[in-house]
Amino acid sequence: MTQQDDFKKALGNYPTGVTVVTTVDQENNPVGLTVNSFASVSLDPLLILWSIDKRSKSLSDFTKSKKFAVNILASDQEKLCFLFSSKEVDRFGQCEWQRSESQLPILANVASVLECETVQEIEAGDHVILIGQVHRIVNANKAPLLYHQRSVGGIPKTFYQAT
């Protein structure tokens, strides 16, 4: 076991929710990926953070657009979790979504949505931490999708993909 394996195992003991963070590219096309590094930061002002892998195809879209929406998945949306973490697929062609007033892609039937403006970017190892100020919040009365020990909503991640 390497130290990285121990690290992954330890973090697997810390359950999280699952989000799909979305933005638009420079042609206003929708972009998004599955994210569980989302966390609350501050109440005054309202700030949240998440981190994006520097190898992510959409990193430059997020740093250029300076805005994003955090779509917090509901307990029955594990397929969206796998869709938005799969490579070489038409992610937005295979799900229901619409644009918000600020043009951000919002997925249908999620538990909550937080629309944010990027206020800080911090380079951290192989990721970039994006801190967002929250400008719009939508809440539905739904149970969240949970992720821990490589299992999403009780379904092993390896069942869908080998990442």
Ligand SMILES: Cc1cc2nc3c(=O)[nH]c(=O)nc-3n(C[C@H](O)[C@H](O)[C@H](O)COP(=O)(O)O)c2cc1C
């Ligand atoms: C449950 C789960 C959580 C994930 N969390 C993150 C994350 O916090 N940050 C990240 O950069 N990638 C995360 N990923 C991986 C990305 O979703 C995946 O690499 C995706 O294909 C990246 O898409 P892109 O290269 O089109 O941006 C996660 C994947 C899963 C299944």
